[in-house]
Amino acid sequence: MPPVLETTKALLPGTPKELLFQPGLYRGVEGSYPIVNMSSTLTTTHTISCVHPYIKEDLKYSTQDIPYNRWLNAVFNLSPQKVDAWVAHIIRFKWFQDAIIQKALYRYSMAGDEHTLYDPFVCLAKRILELARATKLPELDDTFPIHDIELVSTYKKMVRTIPEHDGLGARRYPDLLLLRAAHAKKLLPQGKKATSGILWADILAFFEVKYSATDTADMPSIFKDTLENRGMKFPPTFKPTKSQVNLLVAQIYIHFLTFRKQSPGPSTTTSSREAGSGRVHTDATHDSSSEESASEAETLSRNEAQASRTATKRARSSKSSDTTLHGTRSKKSPSSKASVDGRVQAGGYALEVMSCSYGTRLFCLGNITKDDKMSMWYYDASGYIRTRETLSIFEDFEKVAAVLVAFASCTPSQFGAMPSIIKPPSSAPYPRSFPPASLQSHTLTMNHPETSENIHVTLEDPIFAQYVLVGRRTFLYGIRTSPPIQRKKLIIKFSYQICGRHPEQELVKKAHLAGVEHLPEIHLWEDLWQMSD
Template sequence: MIKSSVHVSGLISSSLSTSSQAINEGYSCYNKAILAPAFNADVGQSETCGGDQLLAVILDRCCATEPPNDPSTPRILQSANASQHSSPESTVTERPSRNSNAATNDPNSSAPDSESPVDVLPVTRELFDSCLQKVIPICNTPEMRRLIQKYKQCPKETTRYEPFVELANYALECVKSLELPELRDVSTSNILFHVNYKKGIKGIDDVYRFPDIVLVPLASAQRIHDNPTGNWKECAEHVDTTRDGFNWPDVLIAGEMKWHKSTLECPQPETYDTGSKGSIRPIPTRADAPGFASILPRPPASGSVAPSGVSIPPSSTRSGSTQGSTPSVIKAHGFETPSGSGLGCKRPGDDIEQRSSKKSTADKIGTDNLNEPSPQSKVNHKTKEGMLDAMLQLSINAAEMLRCSLGRRHAFGMIIIDTVVWIWWFDRQGPIQSEGIDFNENLPRFLVFLLAIQRFDLADWGFDKELDPSIPLRHASSSQPTPQPVEYEVNKKGGKLKVHFTFDIKKQMHEVFNLKGKSTNVFPVAAPGEPTLVAKLYWPNRNRPHEVKIIEHARKNEKLLNHLPDARGWRDIDPIGTQRIRDQLGISSNSPRHPRRLVIIVFEKLFPITTLRGEFLVFAWLQCIRTHYLLWEKGIRHLDLSLGNLMIRKMDSDDEPKYYGVVNDWDLGDNEKNLVESRKDLTKTILFTSLDLLQPSSPGAQVVQRYSHELESFIWILIWVFLAVEKGETNPTQEVHKWQTSDPGASHTDRSLFLRKPYNYIPHNEWWCQWPMARDVAKWLDDFIEAKDMARANARAQAVQAKLVDANQVLSKNEVSNQKDSNLDETPEERKELLRGLLKTVNKHIAELTPPSLEIDDL
């Protein structure tokens, strides 16, 4: 189940909007420069929310209720008429209980059904208002004011790390003693902030990341300082670089700090109160967005506090890409700001004390259009590059956090510029960024954030103790934890199935390093009386048919059983998934992407098709093509063919082992004959996507996926095997190394060149005998594309002449007006002729061994 998972998801004509890459078939390495294009694209489509609303939601997770069994639903108070056992099939009009997945565990259910709508109400602010009142006395203490002033006197970025940590940890110590009966007690993990910028944290492929500041449990701090009895204060003040490094499961928040002004002259309020002193916009997330250096505090607005008991208006910050959307209560990206106020703090000419492995070379280029600073303040003219670098580093760190523990739901991040903190939420639907909190002017709000996270349990941090029981040990004991055995219960037809595994992140059969997307993990599991099994844990879109349903539908054709995966068990772990936080924030309706749910499916173990060599691989490939065709004719479509999705099943026999080609991974499939999909929702593996579908198109266009597109994907899979697979491992030849791109346009250009001149490419030695066949198949595909283009051009010319279409209207080849278009797919006769043409070309070089079960009339 090794799978290359670069997905076309978003504005295909301009950029890739997902950072998914599978290990072994993905990035050549995992340093920041290689990851930057894909991760920047993901951050560029982040959503935004109001700062007060995010604080209200975070507080709501800490309400004093029964502890959760899993992190599927936040810990929140139920209103009197809220369902205590709401199922994912029903529409929830109150906040759901933690038993929201009960219906998916029905032993009499033959397949899951968690696709019906679920509504989670936005969180109201009564608790937020109450907590604001409670922290006011702490804000006005002389020591708190002194620590803020100490921080403001530091002129360089690196000199601010320790004062910020000292300030934040002092605040944590103060709010710990507050009596808050509405909330849970302070967590026994005793969280603390820690300076980290000189000590790397080892992540994927043993690459080190260097977050400036981290939030960790006390046990982790004791462990890295080799001081198992060290108290909270000792560990909080101990920042030497001789210590050991943290591990990513230790990290609860990763923070990046930048600067804008060297002198922070804005005065503290004479007395802190609960009123907001103005909104600070979310950071624009794209390099071409204006206003990077002008995200400055606005003058305080009178009457800015919403009345108690109502939801904080979600319109205060709109969901969507921060590069284009404009919050309704804040002016456009170029801010009108008071003179002398601003972000950042560094004198021109001062060199930032940074390691070369962490800071971007972008710090050496470009300037912002800045407001004139006051005479006493020096301004950093590279704030824009600094912000972009901070967001890139933060997103990569978040991907490490989401990856580090099996089933982790979400991760937190912070960007700190001068006295402003932006809080980030990362999950598999994408990043959410809050408005900024100025801890100089809006200190009470910063303290409310701290008192809330101080009461978080492991589920609130996104961890799943049932899937990863090592996490409680790591966060409670100063000893180094080891992987723990797991017994996990899933559903199966007519009952339950208990599988056993000990998860080791370095021994996965397949994983994807990404910020958002399906994020598939495949790892071995075992169950008594079952064959060798694997588990697939992933985040499919909630709006798509369930993979188990599609497979069960396909397996009704008993002739195809050997050529399809066998789902032995499943469990919808978190049916509401990423929709929950967006509903609570009030931004779901504007989200640019569909919500995702967390699912685990247990399969019989299959083997990569690249296990085979020579003609045996071609035979298995042909079996997959025939299986795919037979299912397509029954209305069951795969829609994401890739090398990783073509597997083999090994069957022992008296004479010799038998191998069957298997079309695997149906999580993006469809069995409802929905041929048309919105361009922005089109999810494909770029490397194997039909050139037709990679053509530029408008984001809102409706696109049809035809059988010819799928057949073309099979061809690109075979060509890629010959040019990039050596001894079962991915090792692209020099000519095709750049095919592994996240740019649809580049992929179209490079592979089109191959079709025109395949004789310029040389395969790996082990495929030399099959290469003449591959060149003939490439010629057949090139002829088909040329004939199709010519036929479309002639048809358009006739339509223009007949005045049926506007001669100036430009449409992609695959754009359609609606689902009822009569020309959505090729006709059955055309599909059979296409397959006949390909098989005829292949059979000139190899005598196909067709199993009787895959025989097709006239083929």
């Protein structure tokens, strides 16, 4: 945990009636909490009902909240002065007034359900990163990793777990993921082959986006008020660029072809609506200068047609067309499911990232956005740390933009890489090869307790990774040593220990002296944090 976070206090637990399971019922049980059906087979789904119970317990008892500025300083190394400088730069270069930004914010504000929030958010983040590079945001390293970072929608795209945990965790479909471009490309079709998909170890950070189930937050009104407070009109006008004009011509042509091919009847209407709900997948290269392909134009046209139909429905359900124009949110579709607790689902994602990466991460980062309100989260073996305040993507746009830039410009250590005393192989150095799928071929140097000789340790295949987020998080690797310690096969064990606890090697030594059998022989031991100092 970063030193600046060590003095934080845990939140008081909520009412016990809100606890969804008996406290401590599963303590002492290694592994996860799978659901078993009447056939005695494991059932895994994308719901919070099968999220590990430790997640709900940790949210109650191991969650800390700290001020927004302190979180940014501790996690992103962003001082309040640097944040203020970024915000001033964003205001000076009028990012908020950018046509692409305005369109993304407008589409986000008019979304009718959770899934229609994803694409506008991705477009917003993409444009913010483009503006950060184009306007030369101060103190921004433009060599890595911001040019190679993608925020992508993984709607209906399951993240692959590791073989050791197959059947333990639920099948997870995160909303949005921060990935390296090479990993983002794995989500794209590979010709006739199915997409290879991504691993939990590939994820730099995850974004959980939730739509209010109760319509209490009126995002169109918030966006409208924000525009008027800035001297702008609602709805915003989007001045088309040359590429957008070319795209519009392509859309008109495609609409013409679609109109000619369509035949009247219920089946045509149904298929048209289904096509209209198709999603736009952001190209992994993010080359803003390249022209969209015909297939992309067709997908965009279908989405624009769907947006047009949605706007028509809003107008019909409103008291007047003027009310709709001023941003009344459409009612949720009867088929929409009630929104579940984003904190629980995000905790489940953090559990998978930490458990399915074979110990490559000290911590992981998350972002939870409910309607327009955003909070940042940090997860490690001691618990969760969240921002006390939330930011509105409309009212606090400049701060939100600074946060998104900060997410995309983290170093490997700020994304949770192991301390530098554990070195990657020379053929795959950081940051170019971060994040790795495992620590295989990584090396560290340990001191022999008897001879004081330096022993060079190389990690081989991973053997075990505990399925847990908060706690010891034990993981094992086979190793080879130079010079060799003995001929027998050796393993190395990593685990996060409670401060003040007796070292494990001392307990094993006492057990040996007491005549306890079947104990491991310990040759080397080190405190990772003392080695890092």
